[in-house]
Amino acid sequence: MVRIKPAGDQAVTIEFGDSIDEAVSARVITLERSLKNDPLAGITETVPTYRSLLVFYDPMVLSGRDLARHLEARVDAATTPGTADARHFTVPVCYRGADALDLYAVAAERGMDPDDVVALHTGATFRVFMIGFAPGFAYLGGLPEALETPRLAEPRQRVPAGAVGIGGRQAAINSLPGPSGWRYIGRTPLRLFDPERSDPAFFRAGDIIRFAAIPPEEMADLDRRAALGEMIVEAEAPW
Template sequence: MVTIKPAGDQAVTVEFADRIDAAVNARVIALADALKARPVEGIVETVPTYRSLLVYYDPGRIRGAQLMPLLHERVEHLTEGGENTARHFRVPVCYRGDDALDLADLAEIKNISPEELIALHTAADYRVYMIGFAPGFTYLGGLPEALHTPRLAVPRQKVAAGAVGIGGAQAAINSLSGPSGWRYIGRTPLRLFAPERAEPSFFRAGDMIRFFEIGADEMAALERRAASGEAIVESEAA
């Protein structure tokens, strides 16, 4: 049952469920897309999360009490699969050297070789559930169960942008350098957040990702190209 309730005096949250589930997340994104395709006067922004949609509004143009029944109506008329078409990406990752902060330790914990761990990680299809925590930070579902691992007991003070991590049953890509308790096994040269772009966050909720391994030399070359503003990763057909 969908629940809609106030979130402060300028937003409401539309909660679709109390669990993490791809079908639930698809409905969240479908509502966001529907509101983009047919805007409601007064809505200024929508933020998809794992299981809910946060809807910001201008109280000078619409009141929360007016908005909530309109959102209920939109939810009731959502079509299966929504209006969203997932984009598919192949994302390069270097799993070697200083980019593989926790790879060796995690392989030892799992009693497998680093190569087997990389093979498991690159064989999976990952869903972008949400963008949050930091601008462009990408939360991913689809991590193989064999790689599920609790976060570090003591967070690191600084992890590089582009670091590819594991935290419990989740995977993620770090968008900006900063502290983190995730376990990082590689790094991508892709710039997840660039404020000069028309769409600053590279990924959107609902996108699909598959990682592939690159070496240190290719990593360095792709980082130079990305720093110059070149698009090093393009969307693929499903």
């Protein structure tokens, strides 16, 4: 059952469920896409999460009651998109050396060889469920069950941008340097957040991702090119 609730005096939240679930995420993204493709006067911003969509509005243009009525109609009329409608990306990751902060510890905890962890990780298909915590930080679904690993008991004070992590049954890509308790098994040279770009956050909810292992020397080259502003990853045709 969909629930529409006020969130202060200039926003409402539309809840589609209570769990991390691809079908719930698809409904969130469908509603957001509907509001972007056919804008409703008075809506100023939308923020998709795992299970809900936060909609900000201007109460001088649109009342909360009218907004709720319009949203109910949009939800009833919306059809859920397939993954073929999503953007697809292959993201390079170095799983070696200093970039593999927790790879060996995760492998030991899961009773695996580190190469098996990498093979499982690169063999999976991930979905961007939401952007949050920090600008451009990508929360991912699709982590193989065999790789599910609890977060660190004591968070690190600084994890680099681009670190590719595991937190329980979730996966993520770090967008900015900062503290974190996630387990990080590799790093990508891709810049997930750049305020100079027209769209500062590289990913958006609904994107589909696969990871590709690269050696340290390629990582160094891509790091250099990305630092110069080169776009090192482009959207691909659906797999």
